[in-house]
Structure formats: C-alpha cells, structure tokens
Amino acid sequence: MLTLVCCIAGLSPVCGQQPVAFNPLESFKQVMYPAGNALRTVNGKPGSQYWQNRADYQISADFDTLSRQLKATQEVSYFNNSPDALSELWFLLGQNRFRKDSRTTMLTPLNGSRFGIMEFTDGFVLEKVMIKNNKDGTWSKVDYKIMNDQLKVILPEDLNTKAKLSIRIDYHFILPKNGSDFMGVLPTVNGTIYQFASWFPRILVYDDIEGWNTSNSGYYIEPGKLKYKITVPSECIVQGTGQLLNPEQVLTKIQLERLHAAKKSDQTVQIRTAKEAGMSSSRPGPGRLTWHFSADNAGDGLFVVSKSFIWDAVKVDMPNKEVVMAMSLYPVESNYDTWKQSAQTMKKVLESYSKLWSPYPFETSVNVAGPVTGIGGPGVSFIHYKSDGMANGVWSKINHELGHSWFNMMIAGNGRQAWMVEGLNSFINHVNGEVLEGETAFLMADAVDWLGKAKPGQSVATPYELMIDKNFALLAYMKPAVALNLLRTQVLGKKRFDDAFRTFVQAWKFKHPVPADFFRCMEKETGENLSWFWQSWFLNDWSLDQSIENVKYVNEQPEKGIDIKLVNKGKMVMPLVLEIIEFNGQVNRVSLPAEVWQKGTEWTFHYPSTTAVISVKLDPDRALPDTDLGNNIWRGNASQKKVPAGMTAQTVLDRYFAAIGGKALVLKLKSAVLKYTRGEGKMLYTLEQTASFPDQYSFILDFAPLAQPLQKYTVNGENVNYQKFGAPEELNAKQSLQVKLMCRLFPELEMNTGKHQLRLADSTRNLSGTDVYVLFANENHAAGRAYYYDVKTGLKVKEEDLMHLDPDLPYTSMEMAEYKLLDGLMLPYTLIFKRAGENETLLKGKEFKLTMN
Numbered sequence: 001m002l003t004l005v006c007c008i009a010g011l012s013p014v015c016g017q018q019p020v021a022f023n024p025l026e027s028f029k030q031v032m033y034p035a036g037n038a039l040r041t042v043n044g045k046p047g048s049q050y051w052q053n054r055a056d057y058q059i060s061a062d063f064d065t066l067s068r069q070l071k072a073t074q075e076v077s078y079f080n081n082s083p084d085a086l087s088e089l090w091f092l093l094g095q096n097r098f099r100k101d102s103r104t105t106m107l108t109p110l111n112g113s114r115f116g117i118m119e120f121t122d123g124f125v126l127e128k129v130m131i132k133n134n135k136d137g138t139w140s141k142v143d144y145k146i147m148n149d150q151l152k153v154i155l156p157e158d159l160n161t162k163a164k165l166s167i168r169i170d171y172h173f174i175l176p177k178n179g180s181d182f183m184g185v186l187p188t189v190n191g192t193i194y195q196f197a198s199w200f201p202r203i204l205v206y207d208d209i210e211g212w213n214t215s216n217s218g219y220y221i222e223p224g225k226l227k228y229k230i231t232v233p234s235e236c237i238v239q240g241t242g243q244l245l246n247p248e249q250v251l252t253k254i255q256l257e258r259l260h261a262a263k264k265s266d267q268t269v270q271i272r273t274a275k276e277a278g279m280s281s282s283r284p285g286p287g288r289l290t291w292h293f294s295a296d297n298a299g300d301g302l303f304v305v306s307k308s309f310i311w312d313a314v315k316v317d318m319p320n321k322e323v324v325m326a327m328s329l330y331p332v333e334s335n336y337d338t339w340k341q342s343a344q345t346m347k348k349v350l351e352s353y354s355k356l357w358s359p360y361p362f363e364t365s366v367n368v369a370g371p372v373t374g375i376g377g378p379g380v381s382f383i384h385y386k387s388d389g390m391a392n393g394v395w396s397k398i399n400h401e402l403g404h405s406w407f408n409m410m411i412a413g414n415g416r417q418a419w420m421v422e423g424l425n426s427f428i429n430h431v432n433g434e435v436l437e438g439e440t441a442f443l444m445a446d447a448v449d450w451l452g453k454a455k456p457g458q459s460v461a462t463p464y465e466l467m468i469d470k471n472f473a474l475l476a477y478m479k480p481a482v483a484l485n486l487l488r489t490q491v492l493g494k495k496r497f498d499d500a501f502r503t504f505v506q507a508w509k510f511k512h513p514v515p516a517d518f519f520r521c522m523e524k525e526t527g528e529n530l531s532w533f534w535q536s537w538f539l540n541d542w543s544l545d546q547s548i549e550n551v552k553y554v555n556e557q558p559e560k561g562i563d564i565k566l567v568n569k570g571k572m573v574m575p576l577v578l579e580i581i582e583f584n585g586q587v588n589r590v591s592l593p594a595e596v597w598q599k600g601t602e603w604t605f606h607y608p609s610t611t612a613v614i615s616v617k618l619d620p621d622r623a624l625p626d627t628d629l630g631n632n633i634w635r636g637n638a639s640q641k642k643v644p645a646g647m648t649a650q651t652v653l654d655r656y657f658a659a660i661g662g663k664a665l666v667l668k669l670k671s672a673v674l675k676y677t678r679g680e681g682k683m684l685y686t687l688e689q690t691a692s693f694p695d696q697y698s699f700i701l702d703f704a705p706l707a708q709p710l711q712k713y714t715v716n717g718e719n720v721n722y723q724k725f726g727a728p729e730e731l732n733a734k735q736s737l738q739v740k741l742m743c744r745l746f747p748e749l750e751m752n753t754g755k756h757q758l759r760l761a762d763s764t765r766n767l768s769g770t771d772v773y774v775l776f777a778n779e780n781h782a783a784g785r786a787y788y789y790d791v792k793t794g795l796k797v798k799e800e801d802l803m804h805l806d807p808d809l810p811y812t813s814m815e816m817a818e819y820k821l822l823d824g825l826m827l828p829y830t831l832i833f834k835r836a837g838e839n840e841t842l843l844k845g846k847e848f849k850l851t852m853n
C-alpha cells in the first residue's frame with residue numbers, strides 16, 4: 001500500500017530504491033528565524049522595547065501537620081509592562097492536578113507514571129478572590145473561572161499598559177502524600193517530612209510570543225519578588241526559597257550562633273546535629289512559630305517542614321566577593337557519611353557555576369532530602385533521601401538540581417521547549433563535572449548508544465507534551481547536552497563558546513529567551529552561521545556517518561602526496577579530523593570544517609605525504625557520534641612487510657610465551673579470575689573471565705541495572721552452556737565451538753596439540769601503527785580464528801573470529817593492550833571488543849586473581 005502511494009505521488013526520488021540520505025540543501029538549510037525587532041533583536045538579545053510583566057507575592061500560610069492542610073492568604077501585585085490592555089489575569093492552580101476530574105489524572109497511564117496522579121485531593125479550594133481598589137485601598141470580590149488547573153480572573157476594568165493591580169486569594173488545600181514526584185510526605189523516625197511545591201496560585205507568563213501561556217505552563221516562570229510566612233508547630237524546622245528573615249524568632253540561641261558562624265565558614269557548620277535532630281530541647285517551644293522568607297527574582301517557591309532534620313550550612317563565595325549560604329537538610333535515615341558532605345558539594349557546585357556563567361542569583365541555596373526524586377526550584381532542591389554515593393547519587397543530583405537555579409530560574413525560558421530547561425542545565429552539569437571532578441562529560445560510545453535509542457521522528461525541538469516517554473530523557477536532557485558539548489569542543493572551541501554562552505546568560509538574566517534568541521546569540525557572538533548545527537542536532541532526528549571512500553597516491557607516487565576522498569552518508573554534518581600515519585613514522589592531523597559538505601556528498605582533499613601511507617583514520621579521538629566506525633579507516637599496502645625467513649607459527653607461539661613469562665609458568669596455573677569493567681554506578685558493565693585449568697572456563701557479562709548477568713557462558717570440558725538474562729539458551733554445534741574458543745584464557749596452550757591447523761600469514765600487518773604477525777588457527781576445520789602478535793614484543797594484541805559469528809556472541813574481535821605483570825605473568829589490562837558495524841567496547845582490568853599449583 002505504501003509503495004503504491006509513493007509511486008503514484010512520486011514522493012520518493014526513485015521509487016523502490018534507497019534514496020541518497022544526505023542532501024546539502026537539506027542539511028545546510030537556513031533556519032528561518034522570526035524577523036528581529038525592538039523586542040528581540042536580530043543579535044539574539046532583548047531589544048530596547050523588550051518588556052515582561054511582573055508579579056510580586058506576599059503569602060501568609062498556616063500548616064496543620066495532622067490534617068496536612070495548608071491554609072493561606074496571598075496578595076499578588078501585578079505590573080502590566082506589556083503594550084496591551086489586559087482584561088483578565090491567569091493563574092496556574094498546580095494543586096488542581098490532584099483532583100479526580102483533572103486532565104493530568106485522565107492522562108495518567110493505568111500503571112502510573114512518575115509525574116502522573118496517584119492520589120486524589122480537592123486541589124486548591126478558593127475561599128475568596130478579591131481585587132484591590134487602587135484609589136481607596138478597599139478589597140472587593142472579583143469574577144473568576146476555574147478551568148482544569150487554571151484560574152482566570154476577569155477584571156472589572158482593563159489593566160492598562162504600565163498599570164498595576166493587586167489580587168488577593170484566600171485558599172486551602174491538602175498536601176498529597178504522593179505528590180507526583182514534585183511534593184510529598186515521608187515519615188521518618190524523628191518526624192514526618194512535608195515537601196511543598198505548587199503551593200500557591202502562580203501567575204502565568206504573559207509574553208510577546210503567545211500572550212497568556214495557558215498551555216503546558218508549569219515550567220515557565222515570571223521572576224518577581226516572593227515574600228512568605230509559614231506558621232507551623234514550634235518543633236518543626238521550615239526551609240525554603242529565599243532568605244530567612246527572622247532567625248532569632250525561630251531558632252534556639254545556639255542554632256542562631258551556629259548560623260552566624262556558618263556565614264563566615266568554609267567548613268561545614270552543623271546548625272542542628274544528628275543527635276539533636278530527635279530532641280525537643282533543640283527547638284524553641286512550645287506552641288507555633290512563624291517563619292518569614294523573602295526572595296527577589298523568584299516567581300516560584302519550594303519549602304519543606306519537618307521535625308526530623310539534621311541541618312548543615314556553609315558559606316559560598318561569589319566571584320563578585322559577595323557571600324551566599326549553602327544549606328543541606330536531611331533525616332537520620334539518609335546515609336550520613338554521604339550527606340554530611342552535601343553542603344560542601346553544594347558550595348563547590350555553586351561556586352563553579354557562578355564563576356563559569358553568572359553569580360548564583362539567590363541569597364541561600366537549600367538542598368532537602370525527602371521523598372521527591374529530584375527537582376530544582378528557585379534556591380531550593382529536593383533530592384531523594386536515599387540518594388547515595390558520589391558517582392550517581394548525591395553529587396550528580398546536586399550538580400543537576402542546583403543547575404536549575406540558572407536554567408530556568410535565572411534564564412527563564414519556556415519549558416515547553418524542554419531542552420531550554422533540562423538540556424541547557426544538563427550541558428552546564430557536564431561542564432561542571434569536567435571542571436570539578438575531571439570527569440569526561442560522557443564516552444562517545446555511550447552517547448551513540450543513547451542517541452540510537454531515541455524513537456525516530458522526534459527531535460530536541462519537539463514540544464514537551466508531544467515527546468514520547470521513552471524519548472524524553474534522551475531528547476530533553478542528553479542530546480542537547482551532547483550537542484552543546486560538541487559545539488563547544490569540536491566546532492567553536494571552549495573559549496569562543498564560553499564567551500558566547502556567557503553573553504547569552506547575561507543578556508537574558510531573569511528574562512524569557514526563546515530558542516531563536518539562543519541560536520542567534522551563539523551565531524552572532526561567534527560570527528558563524530550555525531544553521532547546519534541546529535538542523536543536525538536540535539531540529540531533526542538525523543545521525544552521523546562520515547566516511548573515507550578511498551585514498552590515492554598522486555600519479556601513484558607516494559612522495560607526491562595523497563588525495564583523500566570523503567563521503568557523507570548520514571544527514572548530520574560535523575567538522576572532520578583525520579589522522580594520517582606515514583611509513584616514515586610521521587603522524588599528522590588535518591581538520592576540515594563541516595562546510596566541506598555544503599556543495600555535495602563527496603569531498604576530496606590533498607595531503608602532502610612524502611612516503612607511503614600506512615593508514616588514514618577519521619575522528620581518531622572518537623569525539624563524534626559516528627554510527628559506522630567501519631568506514632572511518634583506510635589502510636595502505638605499506639603496512640605489510642614480508643615475514644622474515646625462519647619465522648614459523650611455532651616461533652611466534654614461543655615468542656608469545658616467552659613474552660608473558662614463560663610457558664612453564666602458564667602451565668603451573670591452577671585457576672584464574674580476571675575482572676574487567678567499564679563505567680560505574682548504574683552504568684557499570686563487567687566482564688568476568690574465570691578459568692579452572694585445564695578445561696573449565698566461564699565468560700560472564702554483567703550490566704549493573706540487571707538482576708541477572710547479561711550473558712553467561714560456561715565451558716566444562718566438552719560441555720558448553722549459555723544463559724541470557726539468567727535463562728538457558730540452546731546452542732548448535734558451531735556456536736558451542738565458538739563459545740569454547742572464546743572462553744579459553746590461553747588458547748595458545750592448545751595450539752600445537754594437533755587439533756589446530758596453524759598457519760602464519762606470509763606478511764606482517766599493521767594494526768594502528770603496530771606491526772603484527774598473524775596466525776590463523778582452524779580447530780576441527782570448523783571455526784577459523786586469527787591471532788595477532790606484536791612483532792617487537794611478542795605479545796598478543798588481538799584475537800578475531802573469521803567465521804560469521806553468531807549474533808549473540810559479544811565480539812567479533814578483541815584487542816588486548818596495556819600488559820601488566822601479575823605473579824610473574826603479563827596480562828592485558830585493556831580489552832576492546834568490537835562487532836562488525838558496531839561501536840567498540842573498552843574494558844579496563846579491575847581485579848585479577850591467579851592461583852598456581
């Protein structure tokens with residue numbers, strides 16, 4: 001049916017044939033930005049007429065811990081800076097999502113979802129909605145309508161441009177225990193933790209793009225002043241967005257002293273210790289206390305109430321010599337050894353972001369352990385109380401959630417383009433990881449893996465509400481972060497990128513940029529047309545496959561240089577780096593801009609070699625997400641040399657045994673356990689090879705998130721077993737033999753037993769600059785394998801399956817490198833697995849154990 005449609009309508013260039021994927025007119029198509037104007041300039045900055053409205057809040061709330069009811073009065077002063085007269089005001093009623101009849105409830109899948117509704121309340125119950133008479137200061141009722149989770153206040157007369165009005169709303173609601181991972185309730189041994197988000201009717205953004213942003217408005221805030229008071233039982237501690245204005249009224253004398261000390265201290269000061277957390281003497285009492293907070297440029301707020309907290313604080317130095325406070329609150333149920341470091345981690349993270357991009361915009365930063373997995377609001381983050389360890393737990397979560405104070409609390413973009421919130425934040429998280437921990441942002445092999453998992457048809461720019469769940473993490477967080485990282489390191493260079501990015505941050509501080517503003521600002525500041533980059537990474541679902549088509553000597557004379565022909569096979573384009581190794585030992589690199597692809601799918605360039613060329617390699621550092629590495633390398637004939645006379649298969653084996661410590665020592669081996677890993681934490685990938693000589697072996701691949709080993713092969717004499725995810729799988733005779741050969745630790749021990757037919761290739765080969773002898777082995781005339789031994793050292797550098805390997809086996813070739821001595825034996829500490837058409841998997845030796853007879 002589809003073919004028919006395509007033939008008749010002629011939609012495809014050549015029906016029935018694969019169309020050429022790459023088309024320069026498509027990949028370099030100019031991104032059409034809206035015309036620049038006095039609001040948003042052609043340079044991607046706010047113009048002279050830029051405006052945004054402003055809402056300042058004053059809220060007084062009383063929280064009853066027993067009923068979980070928050071009862072509040074809120075007064076909003078709203079300033080209309082728009083050129084339009086407004087006949088209504090719109091508020092977001094975040095709590096209404098918990099109503100049984102809400103749209104979010106109806107959109108929650110049967111088996112639930114992280115942000116779905118799992119528990120019903122009555123939402124916000126509005127007691128009074130009133131408007132202030134600007135002339136006499138009296139309050140009178142005003143008409144309003146509630147639509148799903150939005151409140152439309154119908155003004156008695158238009159609010160003119162440059163005019164201001166005040167609306168008062170009295171309301172109450174019950175805090176849901178399970179608050180769709182934004183808020184919630186957690187009982188602990190020293191008291192319950194109540195985490196509040198979406199706790200007041202929040203004004204929606206009225207902007208020059210959409211007017212009132214009434215759709216998917218949860219992640220779009222209007223920075224303004226937030227002043228609030230929370231009254232709770234005196235034994236509770238309250239912390240939230242903004243500065244605590246009345247510490248002397250709500251803290252004990254000793255806590256007050258400690259708080260003052262923390263303001264001057266680079267060491268963490270405990271305002272309340274673990275021991276004190278359970279003691280009523282550590283709180284002023286009895287009765288109820290009111291906590292006052294105030295924050296500028298907040299526009300939203302989070303707070304928390306609990307008796308249970310341990311409370312740490314430390315000073316944070318800003319580049320402008322100012323000082324802010326980092327505070328961490330957690331219950332005794334959190335891992336103390338990890339969480340006692342969290343205030344220092346916050347300090348480090350805040351100081352780094354401040355130095356890199358712009359000073360932290362609030363007076364305090366509060367991190368709270370509780371039931372919520374992880375959210376970042378203005379000056380407050382909620383992190384799951386069981387988050388643990390530094391690799392994937394508290395460190396990376398603090399790094400991420402605190403980053404939200406920049407994106408999108410400071411750079412208040414519309415979260416409907418989720419990348420402007422999560423993607424820009426994930427990007428600065430990566431840079432911080434590199435600056436603070438020396439972490440590589442990510443391995444390109446992993447990035448290719450992630451990107452490949454995104455369901456096609458959706459791009460980074462797909463609006464949030466349309467993104468399928470599976471794509472959300474990939475397209476809103478990872479892909480834009482990978483993209484900006486590459487823009488920074490591979491396209492523009494760090495300094496140039498950072499200057500432009502900083503300019504964008506400065507220009508849009510507490511304002512509302514749109515994607516075009518970001519794209520334009522990055523282009524104008526660097527003087528580049530980056531349409532191809534936005535097309536490749538943000539606006540489409542394309543992948544990268546740049547390749548070396550062929551390499552030719554000019555007039556077939558190496559000394560006249562070579563012409564290298566490149567072909568672009570994917571729609572994505574990126575700059576190119578090539579590494580050329582010559583016979584004379586020279587290794588040189590050539591960089592080409594992405595623009596070589598502007599005119600066509602092929603590009604040929606000249607390289608002035610003076611001797612024969614051993615190899616040309618594209619993307620030698622594996623810095624780009626190229627999906628087919630197989631066509632990234634070209635090897636010349638110069639890499640082959642005749643094997644010297646007298647050298648035989650047996651000599652190669654003898655040299656190998658001598659190099660690793662002697663055959664006698666290998667024969668003394670009773671058992672061996674070799675453990676290799678890559679990644680860590682949740683991404684930990686392990687290979688465990690065991691041997692109980694002479695004929696029992698296992699080869700187990702494990703991936704941390706899985707309960708059962710990914711793949712487990714065991715060999716016991718002639719018996720071969722295979723389990724996948726813990727379930728046994730059938731193997732045919734050929735597969736069994738392949739598994740057997742793969743599992744052996746020292747196949748050389750059997751290579752001269754007569755079972756093998758050995759043949760030494762008559763010339764050497766060159767593997768990435770190393771000359772090797774190649775030994776072909778056929779066992780039972782069935783499964784052919786090749787073994788490669790370093791001509792210089794005698795060590796084995798590679799093993800390869802020459803038959804069509806069963807698709808389930810983990811590699812077609814395995815490279816060994818970085819030999820180290822253990823108990824007199826040389827063992828490879830680096831393994832690189834490779835399967836045809838797939839990416840390399842690099843494993844590092846972690847734990848080796850040998851037992852000798």
Ligand SMILES: [Zn+2]
Pocket residue numbers: 376400401404422425
């Ligand atoms: Zn986030």
